[in-house]
Amino acid sequence: MRWKVRECIWRAKLHYVDAGSGSVVVLLHGLADDVGVWGSVMPALAAKHRVIALDQVGFGRSDKPLLDYRAATFVDFLDGFLNELKIDRASLVGNSLGGWIAADFALAHPERIERLVLCNAAGYAAVAKNMNSRTFSALRLASRDDIRHLGPLTFHDKLFALLERTTAE
Template identity: 40%
Template sequence: MAKKFISINENKLAYTDQGSGLPVVLLHGFCGSGAYWDQVVPALSEKYRVIAPDQRGHGDSDAPEDPYTMEAMAEDVAQLLRTLKVEKAVVLGHSLGGYVALAFAERYPKKLKAFGLIHSASFPDDEQGKTNRTKNMNLIREKGLNPFIEGLIPKLFAPEHVESMPDEVEKALKIGKATKRDGAIRTLAGMRARPDRTAVLKGSKVPVLLVAGEKDQIVAPDKTFHVNKPNMHKFLLEEAGHMSMYEAPERLLEAMRLFLDEKVQA
């Protein structure tokens, strides 16, 4: 699927737009890109309009110099939807994308048909998490992006999948290394500064999809599933780590379809 581009404050934002019907926005994780969803989009776009941007600093999008707060990244999504004349959408975010989806839900509740967190959570970084973000920012400044990516990507997969899925790991490494160096540093700063958005999750009126990987070493399932409400629809992927779009794409697709077909469209 060919990339398209829009301009936001003279910076280009890349995205793909495939299919027709209810718009579904897929937001990738940190040091990912819209290509993370390549095994999901073709099947999902048979019934839905699937929009998958490269978030600022990632993939083929530019890396603007302004702060990469979750609110700013949510504004990028809002600007993309305005440009595409999409009034309401489902916004599903993986990891970092989930943080952006929550910021979008807080800021633009009337633009949402539903939203979802995929291997993500509403909590802010704890003190250790903030310290780790700072260390990683310094590592990238001192050593460049590649050593950081080579350390990060294997941790995103369930341990056994690092051995059994070398092609998928290699794809994620390649995508990660295409991230802009300054984009990665600014995104780390934005994630470090993000607020607690548990109140957004608890206060949500629209259907919410929550997907967790049983073997996720980054965001444990109990952190994704900590809010219990009738509009929360939870899926635990037993065979997945943090990267179900690679580790268990058919199961992730099943969760998405069930949610969209039965909870959002119903």
């Protein structure tokens, strides 16, 4: 697999890695991380999807401007980033801080969400009270096979990788 390392300018230089083709999956890293955290996951996802791992503003090789770094700031940058790349809808996968950003983005722009995956999402309790069934309607579209294939990529312990046990029929 060949990764394209790119940058886009939207209020700041944003560094990202782009691979594959098909439906768009955007990977959002956690606090004190960068695109490198997704290195082992990207090849499997890029086999069927266009996968974009973003160094969020203030992290990795993206600019680190003096900003009010709140979840709303990251949501604003993610919205601008997707607009710059002319991406109308995407599946978001967020880890830790990235999960918080993905959840807030889904609340602010539900029409732009194909699917939403939250991994150890930070700040979840703060936004959970605002969530409704429409926000997570895309999750109901995930099949057992979708979950089964992602499990081994997510967990080291195969016992915990049996996520189909938690998936509705």
